[in-house]
Amino acid sequence: MTVPLVIDTDTAQDDCVALLVGLLDPLADLRAITMVAGNVGFDRQVHNAWLTLNAAGRLGEVPVYLGSRRPMMRPWESAENVHGDGAGGLDMDVTGLAPQDEHAVDALVRMAAQSPGELSIVAIGPLTNIAAAQLKDPGFAANVKTLYVMGGSNNGRGNITAAAEFNFYVDPEAAKAVFAAGFEVVVVPWDPLTLRQAVFGDERLAAIADLGTPLSDFFTRVCAATLEFDRSVGIDGTTHPDSLTAALLLHPELVRRSAGYHVDVETSGELTRGYSAMSWGVHGLDANATVIEEIDSEGFYGYLRTLLATPTTPQRPFSCAD
Ligand SMILES: [Ca+2]
Secondary structure (H helix, E strand, C coil): CCEEEEEEECCCCHHHHHHHHHHHCCCEEEEEEEECCCCCCHHHHHHHHHHHHHHCCCCCCCCEEECCCCCCCCCCCCCHHHHCCCCCCEECCCCCCCCCCCCHHHHHHHHHHHCCCCEEEEECCCCHHHHHHHHHCCCHHHHEEEEEEECCCCCCCCCCCCCCCHHHHHCHHHHHHHHCCCCCEEEECHHHHHHHHCEECHHHHHHHHCCCCHHHHHHHHHHHCCHHHHHHCCCCCEECHHHHHHHHHHCHHHEEEEEEEEEEECCCCCCCCCCEEEECCCCCCCCCEEEEEEECHHHHHHHHHHHHCCCCCCCCCCEECC
16 A cells, blocks of 8 residues: 655755655655745755656656745745755756646645545645645645644754754744644654754765665765754754655654654744744643654664665756866
8 A cells, every 4th residue: 555645845955855755665655746935945946856856767757836935924034054055066957847837735735635534745844835725725634644744843952043943943833823723743853853863974874875876876965965064063964854754654663652742833932933842741731743752763774775775767967066
């Protein structure tokens, strides 16, 4: 049985790896890629999605829908200081490639309604498109099977500020609305989960580079671009929150521990914009999400390495900026 899914993404770095999970895992039935404003310039994100489809040899096979180009109530803020162009200088000729005419929010609403209770969404950018889809169709949350969200921290540190993880910081109103909407939500947080259990240091990165496949070359080029930044903030390797989120939907056996939490998101704090309040059941609040607390870290790494060993034939030649 394959898993029908859509990946909602602000495509840069590990978003690309998450797309590879959706494109190449035999369990995945990736129905669409929907784009949301986040990491880098919107059009550059679309470009990065084309690069990823090409690396997988799947160009033209999965539709790309353009969604919200800014958060619901605030100006867009990027993470270009972290991600650069989001693809480590990788490029290609995109002549003739075009997104769908339909808006991503309309596509999400339509696809979920076409097969109620079957479609899962992996949301690995700000939650603007998801919140907008729920506004447009109040039945959307019930039509979605499970919503896997990469965002927030579980009573831990943020990344864009001390308090907040980037996706929730960029569009806190959307994140707040999504947790109040009644989705079956699974959360993959930044700290401690990603920071402690989804970091690839030198040894792991070298073993991936040694695979010598087009995908391992792609991975190395796209992900290693952030190594210098990661080290400058005290993380000894590349981080993989987004690909972990996609992998956990398809392989729940990688989850070692999870629990029900009441998750809410700060929208008006003076210092805590986008902070995720994750309450663990002792404050009189009913759980509205499952938060992943521990994974099989070595199993996740082995899974991605095996995925990147998949032989693929990119349809267009890549070029590199340096
Ligand atoms: Ca992302």
